[in-house]
Amino acid sequence: MSTTDLSRDGVRSARGTAMRILFALCAFLSILTTVAIVLTLLLDAVDFFAAVSPLEFLTGTKWSPTNEPVAFGVLPLISGTLIVTFGSAAIALPIGLLTAIYLSEYASDRRRAYLKPALEVLASVPTVIYGYFALVYVTPVLDTFLPLSTFNALSASIMVGIMIIPMVSSISEDAMSAVPDSLRQASYGLGATKFTVSTSVVVPAALSGIFSSFILALSRAIGETMIVAIAAGQTPRMVDLTDPAGLFLDSIQTMTAAMVQIGASDVVGQSTAYKGLFAVGLTLFVITFAMNLVSEWVASRYREVYR
Amino acid sequence: MSVETGRDEPDGESAFGTVSRTKDVAFRYVALVATLVGIVSLALLLANVAADAVGWLDWQFLTSPPHPNPFEAGIFPALVGSIALMLLIALITFPLGVGAAIYLEEYASDGLLTRFIQINIANLAGVPSVVYGLLGLGLFVGLLNLGFGTLLVAGFTISLLILPIVIITSQEAIRAVPDSQRQASYGMGATKWQTIRNVVLPRAMPGILTGTILALGRAIGETAPLIMIGAPTTVFGVPNSLFSKISAMPMQIYTWAQYPETEFQYGVVAAAAVTLLVVFLAINSIAILIRNRYQQRTEQ
Numbered sequence: 136m137s138t139t140d141l142s143r144d145g146v147r148s149a150r151g152t153a154m155r156i157l158f159a160l161c162a163f164l165s166i167l168t169t170v171a172i173v174l175t176l177l178l179d180a181v182d183f184f185a186a187v188s189p190l191e192f193l194t195g196t197k198w199s200p201t202n203e204p205v206a207f208g209v210l211p212l213i214s215g216t217l218i219v220t221f222g223s224a225a226i227a228l229p230i231g232l233l234t235a236i237y238l239s240e241y242a243s244d245r246r247r248a249y250l251k252p253a254l255e256v257l258a259s260v261p262t263v264i265y266g267y268f269a270l271v272y273v274t275p276v277l278d279t280f281l282p283l284s285t286f287n288a289l290s291a292s293i294m295v296g297i298m299i300i301p302m303v304s305s306i307s308e309d310a311m312s313a314v315p316d317s318l319r320q321a322s323y324g325l326g327a328t329k330f331t332v333s334t335s336v337v338v339p340a341a342l343s344g345i346f347s348s349f350i351l352a353l354s355r356a357i358g359e360t361m362i363v364a365i366a367a368g369q370t371p372r373m374v375d376l377t378d379p380a381g382l383f384l385d386s387i388q389t390m391t392a393a394m395v396q397i398g399a400s401d402v403v404g405q406s407t408a409y410k411g412l413f414a415v416g417l418t419l420f421v422i423t424f425a426m427n428l429v430s431e432w433v434a435s436r437y438r439e440v441y442r
Numbered sequence: 443m444s445v446e447t448g449r450d451e452p453d454g455e456s457a458f459g460t461v462s463r464t465k466d467v468a469f470r471y472v473a474l475v476a477t478l479v480g481i482v483s484l485a486l487l488l489a490n491v492a493a494d495a496v497g498w499l500d501w502q503f504l505t506s507p508p509h510p511n512p513f514e515a516g517i518f519p520a521l522v523g524s525i526a527l528m529l530l531i532a533l534i535t536f537p538l539g540v541g542a543a544i545y546l547e548e549y550a551s552d553g554l555l556t557r558f559i560q561i562n563i564a565n566l567a568g569v570p571s572v573v574y575g576l577l578g579l580g581l582f583v584g585l586l587n588l589g590f591g592t593l594l595v596a597g598f599t600i601s602l603l604i605l606p607i608v609i610i611t612s613q614e615a616i617r618a619v620p621d622s623q624r625q626a627s628y629g630m631g632a633t634k635w636q637t638i639r640n641v642v643l644p645r646a647m648p649g650i651l652t653g654t655i656l657a658l659g660r661a662i663g664e665t666a667p668l669i670m671i672g673a674p675t676t677v678f679g680v681p682n683s684l685f686s687k688i689s690a691m692p693m694q695i696y697t698w699a700q701y702p703e704t705e706f707q708y709g710v711v712a713a714a715a716v717t718l719l720v721v722f723l724a725i726n727s728i729a730i731l732i733r734n735r736y737q738q739r740t741e742q
Contacts, residue, residue: 151635155549161541162550165563165609168602172573175580233476241470242477250477257480259656261663261722263692264715267699268487271707300480328466351568358570360666361692365699391572391666398575398670416576420569427568431561 176417183207183410192414198371198388200397200408207411209418211371215288215387218374219363222292222383223299223356228349230296231303232338235345238304239311240333251305258301266365269294274366282384286368289383294362302352306434310344311337347434354426358419360391369396390419488719494712503713507678508694512705517714520694522680523593524662524721527690530597531604531661536654538601539608540643543650546609547616548638567606574603575670583671590672594684599667604657611653615646648736655729659722665692691718 184192187207195208234254238247269290277283277290314337322332338345368386371393375381388396394415402408506516542563550556578599582588588595619642627637668690675697677689691714698711 148633151633154635154638155545158541158545158549161538162545162559162609164538165542165559165566165606168566168577168605169562171581172569172577175577175584176573179580230476230479233473234480237470237473237477241473250481253481254477257484259660259663259722259726260484261665261692261718263663263665263695263699264491264718267695267711267715268491270699271711272487272490297480297483304477328462330462330466330469333469354568358568358572360570360572361696364666365696391570394572394576395666395669398579398672399675413576413580416573420573423568423570423573424565427565428561430568431564 172420176413176420179410179413180417183407183414186407186410187414196373198393200393200411201400201402205407207407207414209390209415211373212388212390212393212415213418214374215367215371216357216389216391218288218382218387219292219295219359219367219389220353220356222288223296223359224349224353226293226296227299227303227352227356231300231348231352232307232345234300234304235307235311235348236333236338239308240329240337254301254304257297258299260298262298262359262361263365265294265298266291266362269362269366284368284385286366286370286386287384288367288387291363291367292383294366295356295359298359298362299352299355302355303348306348306351307341307345310341310348310434313344314340343433343436347430350426350430350433354423354430357426358391358423360395363389364392364395367392369393390415394419491712491715491719494708495716498709498713499716503710504717508676508698512703512710515698515706515710517691517694517717519677519680520689520691520714521717521721523677523688524690524692524718526593526681527596527600527688528658528662528725530593530684531601532654532658534597534601535605535608535657539605539654540612540650542605542609543612543616544638544642547613548634548642563606563609567610570666571603571664572666572670574599575667577602578667578671589685589687591668591674591687592685593681593688595671596668596673596688596690597684599671600661600664603664603667604661607657607660608654611657612646612650615649615653616642618649619645648732652729652733652736655725655732659725659729662690662722662725663692663718665690665696668693669696691721 192207192209194210195206196210197206197208198211199206238250242250270286273290273293274283274285274287277287281289283289318336318340319332322336327335367389369388369392370386371388372385394412397408397412400408402412502514503516504521505518506514507519508517509515546556546559550559578595582595582598583590588598623641623645624637627641632640673693674687674689675693677687679686681688695711695714695718698706698714701707
């Protein structure tokens with residue numbers, strides 16, 4: 136009797152161990168994914184850097200992977216990415232922060248209950264549709280009062296900005312909600328208005344969470360692909376600070392858009408352009424991964440303070 | 443003199459009070475307007491695209507293959523491709539995502555390794571989708587030779603892309619199961635696996651399903667990875683094996699959006715965008731329905 140019980144237990148625990156190992160493998164798959172990303176990017180990037188010196192890649196001011204004379208300077212792509220990132224940040228950071236303040240400090244529970252999901256829709260709309268919106272609706276409207284090119288950085292920046300608003304607002308709002316009520320009550324007790332409490336107490340107290348949301352949103356803007364590939368054009372050029380109007384009004388090319396352009400063309404597997412794709416991908420991955428890590432680290436600071 | 447100062451002081455104070463109150467009210471409206479900016483602009487754009495799609499989005503459009511003539515163009519292969527792709531992604535991500543979540547929530551100790559996996563998953567969720575496309579191109583197309591733009595490669599690539607989201611939401615659902623229920627199960631003599639299978643998973647399932655379906659909604663809109671793995675710009679037939687080359691709706695929209703003709707820009711693409719949005723909203727509303735039904739049941 137006891138032996139059969141034992142064997143049943145043995146079967147049970149053997150199955151338990153098997154399940155445990157199976158689940159552990161699923162979790163380790165995420166580490167494998169990261170390793171696979173780094174390896175696939177590195178392998179082809181190393182080939183690329185055998186043909187093009189890293190110095191030339193990082194300091195070259197001309198990007199022309201498929202047309203003669205070929206040039207593989209990544210700076211024009213980085214500057215295009217910076218223009219879109221800066222433009223979308225100018226829209227998303229203030230609007231997202233004000234939204235977070237409204238949701239956390241002013242909105243009634245009922246209003247918040249439908250505003251929050253409505254905002255989250257912004258982040259989930261397929262980006263190819265945003266790109267299409269920017270190209271066929273936003274650009275013609277802006278064109279009526281601005282000297283725009285058909286493909287331009289401005290429409291793309293506006294659309295990317297709208298898309299990343301919820302990333303700023305929801306993380307910032309979480310940080311603001313984590314600010315203890317006693318701080319607000321103390322401020323009201325001194326006769327402060329809601330405006331003063333929001334801007335002088337809640338926002339400073341939630342600053343690390345707000346910064347973390349900013350960094351995450353910027354990282355998204357840097358990695359956003361379809362909006363810029365469709366609406367911002369394919370003109371890799373350096374930032375020309377002597378012509379500030381031209382920064383946004385003309386066509387540019389971001390790192391991601393350049394990747395899509397090479398990916399959609401029929402370059403062969405062994406060509407330098409194909410390998411260059413991975414070098415740009417590696418650059419993009421390193422930048423966004425570093426930003427995500429920083430955001431994670433900054434966010435962990437406010438969690439510790441109020442828990 | 444005394445009368446004047448008596449008057450001055452309250453006047454000064456109330457002026458100060460009015461100013462700060464005005465500022466308060468003004469700020470409230472500024473914040474409200476900022477909150478509505480994104481929602482209203484999206485609503486306007488959606489209204490525009492819906493108006494443009496009228497007359498183009500019809501049965502002929504839904505059942506025809508792409509065509510260079512905008513009046514004969516249709517989205518059928520891309521629509522079927524998207525649905526097939528989504529089913530494949532669901533089959534891959536659901537077991538893997540839930541498995542990883544179970545390990546992290548139920549088995550893993552609070553050690554350094556667990557924290558490392560956790561940070562790694564959070565970071566993977568922030569890797570740009572175009573980089574996942576490169577992973578697919580390098581690994582599944584280059585190394586494993588599964589073919590450019592096939593259903594299988596697209597399924598694997600986008601599965602890896604949404605896996606972190608599925609894991610994170612599944613973890614939240616599992617964490618929400620009260621510990622007392624686990625203790626009760628152990629008290630009855632159940633093993634860990636029995637407890638997970640009979641107590642934890644059934645309770646967490648609505649949350650897990652909601653998260654997975656929302657992630658699938660995201661997957662259906664992904665375009666950049668498909669471009670990178672070499673999905674063909676135009677496909678005329680429906681996929682009939684895992685190794686068929688497929689198209690998907692966002693890919694088709696991207697291709698059509700580059701056509702210069704007005705009939706494409708404001709007609710065919712608008713119809714395709716509305717089709718994609720309808721499928722996307724249908725998926726999301728299924729997720730919301732599951733969540734609502736679950737919430738009502740727990741309230742009873």
